[in-house]
Amino acid sequence: MYLKEKNISIKEIARLCNVSVATVSRVINDNGRFSEETRKKVLDVIKQYDYKTNMVAKSLRTNKSQSIGVLVPNINNEFFSNIVLEIEKYFFPKGYSVFICNTNSDEKREKEYLKDLDVKGVDGLIYISGMEDIPADSLKRKIPMVCIDRNLNINQEGVIIESDNKTGGFLATQELIKKGCRNILILKSYKAFSTSQQRFDGYKDALEKNNLLIKEQLIANVNITVEGAKQAVNNLIEQNIKFDGIFACNDFAALGSLIALKENKISVPQEVKIVGFDNISISQYSYPAISTINQDKKKLGQEASEALLNLINENSIKRHHIVLPVSLVVRETT
Numbered sequence: 001m002y003l004k005e006k007n008i009s010i011k012e013i014a015r016l017c018n019v020s021v022a023t024v025s026r027v028i029n030d031n032g033r034f035s036e037e038t039r040k041k042v043l044d045v046i047k048q049y050d051y052k053t054n055m056v057a058k059s060l061r062t063n064k065s066q067s068i069g070v071l072v073p074n075i076n077n078e079f080f081s082n083i084v085l086e087i088e089k090y091f092f093p094k095g096y097s098v099f100i101c102n103t104n105s106d107e108k109r110e111k112e113y114l115k116d117l118d119v120k121g122v123d124g125l126i127y128i129s130g131m132e133d134i135p136a137d138s139l140k141r142k143i144p145m146v147c148i149d150r151n152l153n154i155n156q157e158g159v160i161i162e163s164d165n166k167t168g169g170f171l172a173t174q175e176l177i178k179k180g181c182r183n184i185l186i187l188k189s190y191k192a193f194s195t196s197q198q199r200f201d202g203y204k205d206a207l208e209k210n211n212l213l214i215k216e217q218l219i220a221n222v223n224i225t226v227e228g229a230k231q232a233v234n235n236l237i238e239q240n241i242k243f244d245g246i247f248a249c250n251d252f253a254a255l256g257s258l259i260a261l262k263e264n265k266i267s268v269p270q271e272v273k274i275v276g277f278d279n280i281s282i283s284q285y286s287y288p289a290i291s292t293i294n295q296d297k298k299k300l301g302q303e304a305s306e307a308l309l310n311l312i313n314e315n316s317i318k319r320h321h322i323v324l325p326v327s328l329v330v331r332e333t334t
Helices: 010-017 021-029 036-048 055-062 078-094 107-120 165-178 194-209 226-238 251-263 281-285 297-312
Strands: 067-072 097-102 124-128 145-148 158-163 184-189 219-222 245-248 273-275 292-294 319-324 327-329
Touching: 010 021, 010 036, 021 036, 067 078, 067 107, 078 097, 078 124, 078 297, 097 107, 124 297, 145 297, 158 165, 158 297, 165 184, 165 194, 165 245, 165 273, 165 292, 165 327, 184 194, 184 226, 219 226, 226 251, 245 251, 251 273, 251 281, 297 319
Parallel strands: 067 097, 067 124, 124 145, 145 158, 158 319, 184 219, 184 245, 245 273
Antiparallel strands: 292 327
16 A cells, blocks of 8 residues: 555565566567566556656666657648657657747747757657758767658768659659640749759759740749748739649649639639649648649658658658658549
């Protein structure tokens, strides 16, 4: 009864199980040799007395905090939030706390979050998109790092994970050409993100393969939000610039394009066809439903988590690049 009133110690667990303290520690950390019978005996006592590891003491002993930081540019964006959810689902059962930091694509805020995470002693970092350069001068420690849709600086070690953006841009543009489009507008980010450039490269490759000219007036560098894309398409219509297809570099921009065309009484897909990128829910539930390039959000989160854990446990090479395949989802806008 006395034991139930306080947190039982490893020493007391060892006495109750008639094993050594070292054996109990190996079972708790799932590290080292012990029999299945011993594992069951120890885990039963842990469950019976609701044993909780003293994480402060453990972090001092192992020099690990059992926590990671995730920096995300916009947690309201479904694409990013889906990835964050997968990261949290991966790490929680492994005893890690996940600090989610919404930077709002603000460099100053990102630097402040980095300093805070450094002070908290996180064991690793996952960057999701955001600024192109990582402000590593904000970190006093060398922290294992994984980037999703974002490049490492030349002198930084870590893992880069991204979808095959160039192939995605090619597939999107090829779908529009296949369906009869010859003057294809691309809506890409005005910021010099590597993902946007890769999708643009795919767009150019598809045009060149089909002997179509790359027209400067059909390359729009915009804020790829619903409003940003809507305004850009409206401006082109007002300027009487002709296009019969739109490749939007994300689904929000695709939706903004669709709204602009509807407001100008231009029918989709009869007069203009649209392909987006990301395959988030708005592409499926808009009317008409938007054709898009699917990125495997679940796989991105899982691969990033596994790569970071390997870096933390020093089971991975220090610099590695993982590219995941994409696929075309054909819907009503083409």
